[in-house]
Amino acid sequence: MQQRLGKGKTVSPSKAKNFSGPQVILGIDPSLRGTGYGVINTATATPVTLSQGTIKCPADWSISRCFLEIANTLKTVIAETSPTVVAIEGLFYAQNVKTALVMGQARGAAITTVAKAELEVFEIAPRKVKQAIVGFGAAQKEAVAKMVQTRLALSELPAPDAADALAIALTFSQSASSPIPDPAIKPL
Amino acid sequence: MQQRLGKGKTVSPSKAKNFSGPQVILGIDPSLRGTGYGVINTATATPVTLSQGTIKCPADWSISRCFLEIANTLKTVIAETSPTVVAIEGLFYAQNVKTALVMGQARGAAITTVAKAELEVFEIAPRKVKQAIVGFGAAQKEAVAKMVQTRLALSELPAPDAADALAIALTFSQSASSPIPDPAIKPL
Numbered sequence: 001m002q003q004r005l006g007k008g009k010t011v012s013p014s015k016a017k018n019f020s021g022p023q024v025i026l027g028i029d030p031s032l033r034g035t036g037y038g039v040i041n042t043a044t045a046t047p048v049t050l051s052q053g054t055i056k057c058p059a060d061w062s063i064s065r066c067f068l069e070i071a072n073t074l075k076t077v078i079a080e081t082s083p084t085v086v087a088i089e090g091l092f093y094a095q096n097v098k099t100a101l102v103m104g105q106a107r108g109a110a111i112t113t114v115a116k117a118e119l120e121v122f123e124i125a126p127r128k129v130k131q132a133i134v135g136f137g138a139a140q141k142e143a144v145a146k147m148v149q150t151r152l153a154l155s156e157l158p159a160p161d162a163a164d165a166l167a168i169a170l171t172f173s174q175s176a177s178s179p180i181p182d183p184a185i186k187p188l
Numbered sequence: 189m190q191q192r193l194g195k196g197k198t199v200s201p202s203k204a205k206n207f208s209g210p211q212v213i214l215g216i217d218p219s220l221r222g223t224g225y226g227v228i229n230t231a232t233a234t235p236v237t238l239s240q241g242t243i244k245c246p247a248d249w250s251i252s253r254c255f256l257e258i259a260n261t262l263k264t265v266i267a268e269t270s271p272t273v274v275a276i277e278g279l280f281y282a283q284n285v286k287t288a289l290v291m292g293q294a295r296g297a298a299i300t301t302v303a304k305a306e307l308e309v310f311e312i313a314p315r316k317v318k319q320a321i322v323g324f325g326a327a328q329k330e331a332v333a334k335m336v337q338t339r340l341a342l343s344e345l346p347a348p349d350a351a352d353a354l355a356i357a358l359t360f361s362q363s364a365s366s367p368i369p370d371p372a373i374k375p376l
Contacts, residue, residue, distance in 0.1 A: 064303040064376045071300050097288040101279050104292020105299065112259050112297040115252040188252045 019085050019176040024050065026083035026119070027169030028074070029161055030110040032102055033057050035070050036161030039081040040152065042173045049152050050081045052162040063102075067109040074113045086114045087172035088188070089164065090123040111188060121188040124171055128184035129164070132171040207273050207364040212238065214271035214307070215357030216262070217349055218298040220290055221245050223258050224349030227269040228340065230361045237340050238269045242349040251290075255297040262301045274302045275360035276376070277352065278311040299376060309376040312359055316372035317352070320359040 022043035029036035038052040055073045057066035088110065094100040114121050127137035133147045145163035148154070151170060158166060175182045210231035217224035226240040243261045245254035276298065282288040302309050315325040321335045333351035336342070339358060346354060363370045 062376055064299050064309050067296060067300040068303040071304065091286070091289050094285050094289070097282050097285055098279070100285040100288035101282070101292040101295075104289040105296035107289070108255060108293035108296025108298075109300040110296075111252050111293065112255040112300055115256040116259065121252050188250055 019172075023085055023173065023176065024081060024083045025169040025172050026078065026081070026086045026114070027165040027167070027172065028086065028088045028110050028114075029164040029168060030070070030088065030103075030106045031161070032063065032066055032106045033059065034161045035073075035106060035110065036159075036163070036165035037074065037077055038158070038162055038166035038169050039077065039083055040166065040169045040173070046151075046153050047170070047173065049154060049166065051077050052158055052166055054159050054161040063105065067105070070106065070109045071113045074110060075117070078114070078117045078119070083119060085172070085176075086119045086121045087168045087185075088114075088121055088123050089129070089168055090125045090184075090186070122172060122185050123188050124168055124175075125184040128182070129167050129171045132174055133167045207360075211273050211361065211364065212269060212271045213357040213360050214266065214269070214274045214302070215353040215355070215360065216274065216276045216298050216302075217352040217356060218258070218276065218291075218294045219349070220251065220254055220294045221247065222349045223261075223294060223298065224347075224351070224353035225262065225265055226346070226350055226354035226357050227265065227271055228354065228357045228361070234339075234341050235358070235361065237342060237354065239265050240346055240350040240354055242347050251293065255293070258294065258297045259301045262298060263305070266302070266305045266307070271307060273360070273364075274307045274309045275356045275373075276302075276309055276311050277317070277356055278313045278372075278374070310360060310373050311376050312356055312363075313372040316370070317355050317359045320362055321355045 024041050027038045035055040039050040040047040041050055055070050057069050094103055111121060130139040130144060131137045134143050141160045144167050145157055145160060148163045148166045149157050175185050212229050215226045223243040227238040228235040229238055243258050245257050282291055299309060318327040319325045322331045329348045332355050333345050333348060336351045336354045337345050363373050
């Protein structure tokens with residue numbers, strides 16, 4: 001990442017990579033009707049879950065209302081948990097162009113919100129997340145949620161979208177502490 | 189549009205359609221590297237152009253920096269011109285899924301910004317804009333820009349992306365003053 005967000009500030013590539021220490025990571029799995037989010041603090045061996053949930057936007061809400069809900073909720077979560085970095089589910093090949101446009105819009109709403117908070121954002125390929133958390137890239141959502149519950153010692157199974165977001169945060173944490181840069185994780 | 193943006197406010201369908209009088213219309217043609225915008229006041233026979241331009245994001249800027257630039261510029265334009273309604277280029281079928289995802293993201297950044305300003309947003313099919321402004325749906329960008337220049341009595345030919353945005357605003361103005369609802373214009 002050569003350019004940092006905000007008013008003309010820049011970050012050198014070396015500084016941009018410096019996420020190997022303890023972090024507060026906000027993971028986001030964006031979608032129009034159910035954006036998952038999860039914030040973990042990696043200062044302890046078992047990361048502490050600071051916040052998690054799903055931003056639900058019913059089918060009868062206009063898309064602009066949904067984007068507003070996504071933006072406002074993420075803004076509140078950021079204010080309450082003070083993340084040091086953000087990881088978001090990467091683009092994957094949607095079934096068709098129409099789905100891709102809708103998905104892209106929700107992603108744009110989420111990225112704009114974290115960019116406003118001057119946080120660096122990384123995207124992680126969805127396959128990479130499943131590989132890192134469950135051990136293989138084609139894992140089912142249920143398997144991801146169970147593994148997230150175990151890894152974070154949560155008393156309850158997280159809801160599917162929140163679990164995906166927590167899995168994204170955990171995957172970022174694992175990769176950031178590795179000395180080898182991972183091509184499946186890219187700055188946005 | 190059954191639901192209005194913002195904190196639980198709602199607008200009845202009849203009120204949502206009430207854009208037939210003079211308006212200050214913000215037209216937006218969103219894209220990652222060159223979002224066009226244009227604001228016109230339709231209180232006079234020849235609408236007055238209050239603001240127009242292109243939000244340029246160089247190829248070496250990260251996408252999150254681009255979204256921030258789009259959001260910040262549109263926020264400033266809204267603060268300076270106080271639009272009463274927003275019209276945005278509708279989704280069209282992009283060449284491929286990857287393009288659609290990128291386009292969708294820029295659109296999400298723009299819609300989120302106008303939604304935060306509690307403005308109603310309408311999308312207009314790109315073909316409709318060309319038909320309304322030039323007279324046929326497959327018009328070239330140059331023809332659109334020239335027609336926009338004439339219709340708005342601009343001393344200079346507007347840049348292509350700004351011209352598209354002004355054309356979107358003009359098209360909305362034309363359709364809003366027609367008693368027959370236009371299926372090519374939809375609330376978002």
